[in-house]
Amino acid sequence: MVSKNPERGSRNATTIAIASSKGGVGKTTTAVNLATAMAELGCHVLLIDLDPQAHVAAALGSPPAPSPTFSDVMLGHLNDVQEVVRLSPTPQLMLAGSDKRLAETEMVLSAKIGKEFILRGALDVARTHHDIILIDCPPNIGTLTLNALCAAEHVIIPADMSVLALEGVSDMLDTVTTLRKRLGQSLNVLGILATRVDVRTKRINESISQSFRDMFAEALFATQIPQNASLNRAHMQGQSVFQYAITSPGAIAYRALAHEVMLKLNANIPKEAVG
Template sequence: MSRIIAVANQKGGVGKTTTAINLAACLAEKGKKVLTIDIDPQGNTTSGLGIDKTELEHTIYHLMLGESDIEECILENIFENLSLLPANVDLAGAEIELISVESREFLLKKYIEKIKDQYEYIIIDCPPSLSILTLNALTTANTVLVPIQCEFYALEGLTQLINTINLVKSRLNSNLELEGVVFTMYDARTNLSLQVVEEVKKNLHTNIYKTIIPRNVRLGEAPSHGLPINIYDSNSKGAESYRLLADEVIDR
């Protein structure tokens, strides 16, 4: 049975796409069959995995509008064991075009149901907002993984997100659980990073991953080369951290 994990945070710039790409790639590296779904109109997961967004004929946008079959949209094995359901800027129009569609919060779930058993893990990269696209991800997922940047406002955004997850759980997806929180962009040289970690641990009664993702130059460079960190620089601290995170996800 596949595990479907939405990587979500209503705040932007917290390492969400970096986490979606590299967690998926490290799970694939460990021999797991993985599908990554890009449901963010910016399409950063798509380009971060080396796909030219402008050349795509079939994307998640065409799928949700019923213009393409899911088999046409999925790019199989772009890296070993790792497939992608891509997105590009077309998806920005989906919000308006889906307004009159019945059960529009469940469109993605309907399509993923058909193919989910072909994969052990499905990782969904959500937009940094609570939109119809994010709702589609949350109705499809079993769990939500929340990346948190080690900064002052982290806790504020997290409380908001947990309220959203609880609302979705009560109204749309009773099986949805919080997978856990992963700290990103950790800078060991600052007291603030340490304080944020301690503060969240103290106030949050949920799973917090032991693995903390550091600020790492190589992690920042990898997307511009269209490669996940474990391929771009296999020995970097970033690659090491995401492998440890993948181990923790598997163990859960």
């Protein structure tokens, strides 16, 4: 679904990066399921995969991106992300991003002046076609993640209940502070999201969540994502958790997160979608 020089639309997307320097904390699971939940609430959502591992397409059972690809946008061969958006299995959820050249592309970009702002410029038209743009980031704070943070107004930082995840959150908060100071970014931390919360290891979890509460206080989302096999199985089957197991604890939690995010954004949820 490639449209050359797409016309401007009438929407004005809010852009949210999902980022942490720590691997395996549930960034992609959150990106895929939050995007699907928000689309099901009636929003027009664009989900961008900025991770060369390309897990988003796999997690949604989508075929590899056709040519020209997202890398062509990042390399300046195409002007706008809207030129490479494609359909997903969920109505109102569109996909863009990651292709097999993205790791190589990141290396080429690292030598360019203004490399952090390429994605921001390339969302100029795409922003006018969607209500929400979610960006799934790789597990590091390299050029691609910095592009996401410079393109976004908000960041969500997922953290599984581990000591290493505490470091991942601190690294990300330091990066946000640096971007605000050095690049004048007005990036807002929408929230820190506790993921993979396991009731079976309540005592360990409780002491770590207490550390999270002490360190990050009101930045934590009220919604927590439980450790739930349906989330993992859905991911492996190439489906969102809403397709795979709509009544599972994982589906319920991600739907609650979508409501909480919309509330924090002061966005209206269409009445027919509330239930």
